[in-house]
Amino acid sequence: MTSNDIKEEFTVADDLYEKGIKKIQELTQSGDDDPTGFMDIGDGFKDIAPDLSKYVVEFAFGEIYSRPGLDNKQKVLTTMTALVAQGKPQIGMHVKTGLSVGLTPEEIVGCIVHCIPYVGFPSVLNALRVTQEVFKEEGVTVKTPEE
Amino acid sequence: MTSNDIKEEFTVADDLYEKGIKKIQELTQSGDDDPTGFMDIGDGFKDIAPDLSKYVVEFAFGEIYSRPGLDNKQKVLTTMTALVAQGKPQIGMHVKTGLSVGLTPEEIVGCIVHCIPYVGFPSVLNALRVTQEVFKEEGVTVKTPEE
Amino acid sequence: MTSNDIKEEFTVADDLYEKGIKKIQELTQSGDDDPTGFMDIGDGFKDIAPDLSKYVVEFAFGEIYSRPGLDNKQKVLTTMTALVAQGKPQIGMHVKTGLSVGLTPEEIVGCIVHCIPYVGFPSVLNALRVTQEVFKEEGVTVKTPEE
Amino acid sequence: MTSNDIKEEFTVADDLYEKGIKKIQELTQSGDDDPTGFMDIGDGFKDIAPDLSKYVVEFAFGEIYSRPGLDNKQKVLTTMTALVAQGKPQIGMHVKTGLSVGLTPEEIVGCIVHCIPYVGFPSVLNALRVTQEVFKEEGVTVKTPEE
Amino acid sequence: MTSNDIKEEFTVADDLYEKGIKKIQELTQSGDDDPTGFMDIGDGFKDIAPDLSKYVVEFAFGEIYSRPGLDNKQKVLTTMTALVAQGKPQIGMHVKTGLSVGLTPEEIVGCIVHCIPYVGFPSVLNALRVTQEVFKEEGVTVKTPEE
Amino acid sequence: MTSNDIKEEFTVADDLYEKGIKKIQELTQSGDDDPTGFMDIGDGFKDIAPDLSKYVVEFAFGEIYSRPGLDNKQKVLTTMTALVAQGKPQIGMHVKTGLSVGLTPEEIVGCIVHCIPYVGFPSVLNALRVTQEVFKEEGVTVKTPEE
Numbered sequence: 001m002t003s004n005d006i007k008e009e010f011t012v013a014d015d016l017y018e019k020g021i022k023k024i025q026e027l028t029q030s031g032d033d034d035p036t037g038f039m040d041i042g043d044g045f046k047d048i049a050p051d052l053s054k055y056v057v058e059f060a061f062g063e064i065y066s067r068p069g070l071d072n073k074q075k076v077l078t079t080m081t082a083l084v085a086q087g088k089p090q091i092g093m094h095v096k097t098g099l100s101v102g103l104t105p106e107e108i109v110g111c112i113v114h115c116i117p118y119v120g121f122p123s124v125l126n127a128l129r130v131t132q133e134v135f136k137e138e139g140v141t142v143k144t145p146e147e
Numbered sequence: 148m149t150s151n152d153i154k155e156e157f158t159v160a161d162d163l164y165e166k167g168i169k170k171i172q173e174l175t176q177s178g179d180d181d182p183t184g185f186m187d188i189g190d191g192f193k194d195i196a197p198d199l200s201k202y203v204v205e206f207a208f209g210e211i212y213s214r215p216g217l218d219n220k221q222k223v224l225t226t227m228t229a230l231v232a233q234g235k236p237q238i239g240m241h242v243k244t245g246l247s248v249g250l251t252p253e254e255i256v257g258c259i260v261h262c263i264p265y266v267g268f269p270s271v272l273n274a275l276r277v278t279q280e281v282f283k284e285e286g287v288t289v290k291t292p293e294e
Numbered sequence: 295m296t297s298n299d300i301k302e303e304f305t306v307a308d309d310l311y312e313k314g315i316k317k318i319q320e321l322t323q324s325g326d327d328d329p330t331g332f333m334d335i336g337d338g339f340k341d342i343a344p345d346l347s348k349y350v351v352e353f354a355f356g357e358i359y360s361r362p363g364l365d366n367k368q369k370v371l372t373t374m375t376a377l378v379a380q381g382k383p384q385i386g387m388h389v390k391t392g393l394s395v396g397l398t399p400e401e402i403v404g405c406i407v408h409c410i411p412y413v414g415f416p417s418v419l420n421a422l423r424v425t426q427e428v429f430k431e432e433g434v435t436v437k438t439p440e441e
Numbered sequence: 442m443t444s445n446d447i448k449e450e451f452t453v454a455d456d457l458y459e460k461g462i463k464k465i466q467e468l469t470q471s472g473d474d475d476p477t478g479f480m481d482i483g484d485g486f487k488d489i490a491p492d493l494s495k496y497v498v499e500f501a502f503g504e505i506y507s508r509p510g511l512d513n514k515q516k517v518l519t520t521m522t523a524l525v526a527q528g529k530p531q532i533g534m535h536v537k538t539g540l541s542v543g544l545t546p547e548e549i550v551g552c553i554v555h556c557i558p559y560v561g562f563p564s565v566l567n568a569l570r571v572t573q574e575v576f577k578e579e580g581v582t583v584k585t586p587e588e
Numbered sequence: 589m590t591s592n593d594i595k596e597e598f599t600v601a602d603d604l605y606e607k608g609i610k611k612i613q614e615l616t617q618s619g620d621d622d623p624t625g626f627m628d629i630g631d632g633f634k635d636i637a638p639d640l641s642k643y644v645v646e647f648a649f650g651e652i653y654s655r656p657g658l659d660n661k662q663k664v665l666t667t668m669t670a671l672v673a674q675g676k677p678q679i680g681m682h683v684k685t686g687l688s689v690g691l692t693p694e695e696i697v698g699c700i701v702h703c704i705p706y707v708g709f710p711s712v713l714n715a716l717r718v719t720q721e722v723f724k725e726e727g728v729t730v731k732t733p734e735e
Numbered sequence: 736m737t738s739n740d741i742k743e744e745f746t747v748a749d750d751l752y753e754k755g756i757k758k759i760q761e762l763t764q765s766g767d768d769d770p771t772g773f774m775d776i777g778d779g780f781k782d783i784a785p786d787l788s789k790y791v792v793e794f795a796f797g798e799i800y801s802r803p804g805l806d807n808k809q810k811v812l813t814t815m816t817a818l819v820a821q822g823k824p825q826i827g828m829h830v831k832t833g834l835s836v837g838l839t840p841e842e843i844v845g846c847i848v849h850c851i852p853y854v855g856f857p858s859v860l861n862a863l864r865v866t867q868e869v870f871k872e873e874g875v876t877v878k879t880p881e882e
Contacts, residue, residue, distance in 0.1 A: 031460045042709075045716050048723060048730045049697050051802070052716070058711060059794045060264040066319050067786070068225050069257025074224055078258050081225045082265035087382070088675070088710040091291035110216025117207040118229035121336075121354060122382040128339050128346070135342060144343045158506045187561075192569050195576060196550050198361070199569070206353045207562060214345070235528070235563040236821070256784050267706045268777075269823040270794060275780050275787070283784060289783045347725070354558040363551025368518055370553050376559035379526035381676070402546045403637050405519050411501040414522035414853045415630075415648060416676040422633050429636060432693045440515025462826045486873075490844050492655070493863070500647045500822060501856060508639070529822070529857040582771050608775040610838025648852040657845025661813055666846050669813045670853035697814050700792035705815035 017054065020062030027065070027072060029100050038096055044087070072101040077111050084115045084127045092130040105135060105142045149187040155257045164201065167209030174212070185243055192223050211234045219248040224258050226234060231274045243285070252282060311348065314356030321359070321366060323394050332390055355412050366395040378409045378421045386424040390432070399429060399436045456509060458495065461503030468513060470541050479537055481559070513542040518552050521548045525556050525568045532570040537579070605642065608650030615653070615660060615687050626684055660689040667698050672703050672715045681720040684726070693723060693730045752789065753799030762800070762807060764835050773831055795824045807836040812846050818860045819850050825866040831873070840870060 021035050030037025041061075042052040065075060076098045083091040099106045112127050135142070151265025162278060188208075189199040189281050223245045230238040245255045259274050282289070315329050324331025335355075336346040360368060372391045377385040392402045406421050429436070462476050471478025482502075483493040493559045506516060519538045522530040553568050576583070609623050617623025629649075630640040641659045653663060664686045671679040700715050723730070756770050765772030773778045776796075777787040800810060811833045818826040849864050870877070 001687075025667055040713070042713055045713075045720065047732075048693070048720055049166045049716060050732045052713075054699065055704065055794070055798060057710060059790070059798070062792060063794070064261060064264055067260065070261060072353045074221075074258070075261055077221055077224055078228045078261045079265060081228035082232045082262050082327045082708075083710065085229045086266070086675075086710070087380075089714070090710045105342070106216045106219065110214060111194065111221070113214065113219060113343055113346065114211060114222055114225045115229050116561070117211055118234070118561045118563060120376075120557070120561045121350060122377065122380070122559060125334070125336055125339075125346075126383070127256060128343060132339065132342055132412075134310065144341075146163060187566070187838075189566055189569075192566075192573065195546070195573055196554055196569060197585045197791060199554065199566075201354070201564060202357060202557065206349070206357070213879075229561075230563065233528075233563070234567075234821075236567070237563045248322060252783070260784055260787065263708075263790065265708045265710060267704070268707045269706060269818065269821070269825045272775070272777055272780075273824070275777075275784060279780065279783055286308070291782075291785045320575060356678055358555060358558055361551060361554065363547045364555060369550070369555055370517075371515055371518055372522045372555045373559060374559065375522035376526045376556050379523045380560070381674075399511045399636070402534065404508060405515070407508065407637055407640065408505060408516055408519045409523050410643065411505050412520060412855045412856045412857060413527070414670075414677045414802070414851075415644060416671065416674070416853060419628070419633075419640075420677070421629055422630075422637060426633065438635075438638045483860055483863075486867065488850055488879075489840070489867055490863060491879045493848065493860075496647070496651060496851065497856060500643070500651070504643060504647070512838045523843075523855075524857065527857070530861070558806070563863075596792070603748045613797060652852050654847060657841045657846065658849060662809075662842065663849055665809055665812055665851045666816045669816035669855060670737045670850050674854070694804045695809065696800060699809070702799060702800065702805060702813045703812055703817050706800055707821070721782060 010038065016058045016062040019066055020057035020060070023065045024057070027061075027076075027101055033092050040090075040093060044146060062147060073098075073103050073107075074103055076103060076109040077107070080108070080111050084112055084123055085119050087123050089130070091127050092134050095134045097133050097135075099138060099140060105140050109142055158282060162210040163205045165215055167204035167207070170208040170212045171204070174208075174223075174244050185240065187237075187240060208250055209260050218248050220254075221244075222247055223250060224254070227255070227258050228262060231259055231270055232266050234270050236277070238274045239281050242281045245285060246281075246285060252287050256289055304320070310352045310356040313360055314354070315354040315372035317359045320356075321370075321391050321395055332387065332389060336357055340386045345440050367392075367397050367401075370395055370397060371401070372400070374405050377408060378417055379413050381417050381420060382426065385421045389425050393428075393432060394432060399434050401435055413437075448500060453468060457499045457503040460507055461498035461501070464502040464506045465498070468502075468538050469516075479532075479534065481534060489540050498516055512546050514539075514548075517542055518548070519545060521549070521552050524565055525553055526560050528564050528567060530571065532568045533575050536572050536575045540575075540581060550583055589617055594692050604646045604650040607654055608648070610647035611649040611653045612645070615649075615664075615685050615689055627680065628678075628681060661686075661695075664689055664691060665695070668696070668699050669703060672700055673707050673712060675711050677718065679715045680722050683719050683722045687722075687726060687728060693728050697730055751793045751797040754801055755792035755795070759792070762796075762811075762832050772830055773828065775828060803821045808833075808838050808842075811836055811838060812842070815843070815846050816850060818846055819858055820854050822855075822858050822861060823864070826862050827869050830866050830869045834869075834873060834875060837863040838877050844877055 002018045022028070024036050024039050024041070025032075028037030028039050041056045045052045049067070070078065076094060080098060081089060081125075083094060095108055099105070106130065109128070112124055112131060116124050171177070171183050171186050172179075172186070173222070175184030175186050183190075188203045188254060189196070192287055213266055217225065223241060226241045227238060230241060255278065256275070259278060263271050269277045299333060318324070318330050318333050318335070319326075322331030322333050330337075335350045336343070339346045364372065370388060371389045374392060377388060390400055393399070402425065403422070405424060406418055410418050465471070465477050465480050465482070466473075469478030469480050477484075482497045483490070486493045511519065517535060520535045521532060521539060524535060536549055540546070549572065550569070553565055553572060559564050612618070612624050612627050612629070614622075616625030616627050629644045630637070633640045641679075657733045658666065664682060668679060668686060671682060683696055687693070697716070700712055700719060701726065704712050759771050759774050759776070760767075765775050768878060769776070770872070771778075777784070777790045780787045805813065811829060814829050815826060815833060818829060823846030830843055843866065844863070849858055851859050
C-alpha cells in the first residue's frame, strides 16, 4: 500500500462532510457560493452546539439522504410525512426541498392530504397552512382537479 | 330528467363504497371473491361499530386513496412513514400493500430508514422488526448494497 | 320504484355535504347567511386543496359528528380532549364550539384540567392559555369553587 | 380552637388518600373489602416505587377526579379520549370504568369513533380492539343503529 | 395525644403547599418576597382554574420534585428531556431552572443534543433555539470543545 | 507527511466505528469477546438493512454518546426519559445500561417517576412495569424511603 492509496482511502472517510454538503447542494440546487442554500443545517448554533451542523451534514445528509433505495423525490415525500405526523414547523423548509427536487405542487399537497386518515385533520390543516405560504413565496400554483 | 338519469346520478353517490372497494382491490391485488384481501377495513367490529368499515372504505379508500396527486407507490410510502412516526403496529399491513403496489423491498426499507433523522432510532428499529417478519412471510429478500 | 322514490334515496346520498353543513350550523348556531360560522372547514385552501373542505364537511361533520351514540356536548368534550392530548392549536375553536353547544365554562375547564394525570401539566397549561383568551373574547366567566 | 377543631381540620388534610379511595370505590362500584376494585392504582410497584400508589390515589383520584366541573361520565369520556389519542393500553381499564359509572356501550364506542377525524384511524382501530375484548368479558352488547 | 401533637401532625399535611413553595424557592433561588420566582405555577389562571396552581405546587413540587432518588440537577435534566421529546415550549423555563440549580450550559446543551438519536433532529433544533435565547438573556456562554 | 502520519490521521476517521464500539463496551461493561453486550445495535437487520448497525454504532455511540458535556450517568438518564416520554419498549435495555454505568436503582426509578407531571401516569406506569422486570432479572432491589 503506497502513501497515495492510504491518502485516497482516508479521503473517503474524511469526505463524509463533503458528501453531505454535495447532497444538500443537489437537494437545494444551491451553488458553491452558498452550498447549503435554504437548508437549515443548524449552523445558527455555532455558539452553543458547534458540532451540531456536523451531525446534520454528515449523518442526516452524508449518510441517510445519500443512501440508495429511494430517489430524492421519495426521500422528500418521506421527510414531509414524518414532519406532518409530528406537527413540526420544519415542514415549510422541506416543502421547498420538495419543489427543488422536482415534486409537483400536486404531489406535495397530495402527500400532506394523504395523511388525514392516519394523523387526523388538525395536523394536516396546520401543515397545509405552512405549505400555502411557501407556495405563495415561491410563486407556485396547484393545478386543481375539476370536481 | 328521466328516472334513468336520476338513477345514474344516484349511482355516483352510492358508488363511493364501491369506489373504495375497487381501490382496495387495486392496492391488494385481491379478486372479487375476497375483495378487501389482506387489508383490515375494520369489519371485525361489526358487533360494536358496524359503521366503521364504511368510513374506512368510503373515506380512507374511496376519497383519500382515490385522490389524484400521488401514485399508489407514493401513497403507500406516505402511509408507511405516518405509521413509523407514530409507532403504530399497522405498519406490517402497509408493508404488504407496498409490495403489492410494486414498491421494491429496497424502497420499503429505504423509507423506514430514512425516518431516522426525523423520528429517532427506536421507532425505526421497531418498524423494521415488523417489516422483517412480513418479508419473511412473503419470501421477499432485500438486495443489499455492498459497502 | 317511482322516480320520486329514487330521488329521495338519491337525496340521502347527495345530502352528505348538506348534512355536514347542517351539523356545523347546529354546532355553531350559525345562520344560513354564514352557515359554517366560526368553524374552520378548510376553505382557505381552495387554491391548493379544493377538495379539503368537502372532506371536513362530509366526513368529519356529515358522518362522524352526525353519528348517534354521543350528544353534541359529549362530542365536543371528546374533541377538546383529543386536541389537548396532542397539543393542537385548534383547541380554541373547539372551546368556542363547546360554549355554543351548551357546555358550561366549568365543564370546559373541567375537561382540560382532567387531562393532567393523563398527559401532564405542560399540555394542559398551554390549552388553558388559549381557553382563557377565548373566554375573554366571548365575555365568559368561570364560577370558581370556594376552596 | 379546641383540640377537636384541630382534629377535624387535620382530618381534612389526612383524608386526601381516603377521599381518593372513596372516589375509586364510587367509580368502580367496589366494596370495602376490595376498595380499589379493578382500578390499577400502581400498588404492584410497592417494591420499587412504594409512593406511587399514593400519588395515583391522592392526586389523580383525591384531587383531579374529585374536582367539580364534570360529572363522572364526562370524566371517564375525557380519560378514554386522552388514552385513545396517545395509544395507551390503559384504555381497557377505563372502558370498564365507563361501564361502571353508567356510560352506555354506545357512548363508549361513540367516544372512540369520534376521535377518528382528530387522531386518525389506526389509533381508533387499536382502541376498539381492546374495547371489544372488555365488552366480551363484561357480556356487554352494543345496540347498533340500522343503516 | 395532646393538642400540640395533633397540631404538629396537621402541620405536616397542611405543609404540602408550603413544601412545594420551598422546593420552588430552592430550584429558582428566589427570595421570600417573590417565592415562585421565574417558575410558572399556573397562577395566571386564577380566574378560570383557581385550583390549578395548588396542583402544580403541591403535586409537582411538593411531592414529585421533593422525592428522594434524584438530586436537583438530575431532576431538571429529566424535566428538560421530557419537554424536548414532546416539543413543549416550557423548555425555556426549565433551561433557566437548570442554570439555577447548577447545571452548566454544557450539560444543558449536552442533554438536548443527546436526544437526537431518540427523537430526531427537528425536536432538538427547536429546543436549542429556545435555549439559545435563554442563554442570551442570562448572559451565559458555552465552552465549546475544540474540534 | 510520512505514510505513518497519514495512516494515523486515517485511523481517526476509520475509527468512528471503533470509537462507537468502545463506548458501547464502556456503557455495557462488555468484554472484547462480546463487544456490544446487551446493547441492541440493530445487527439483527443485516438481511434487510445491513448499514443500520453502522449508523447506530457510529452516529449514536461514536458521535452522540461520545460527546463531552454529560457524563455517562446523565446520558442514560436522558435516554431513559426520552423513551418514557414516547412510550418506547427500548426502556428496558436502557434501564440495564443505567445499572451498568452506576445509576442506583433509586435514581432509575426516580427518573421515571419524575416524568409523571410532564407525561402523565400511564406512560410512567408502563415504563415501571418493564423496569420492575429488568430489576428482577438483574437481582436488583430498591431501597425504599420510609414514609
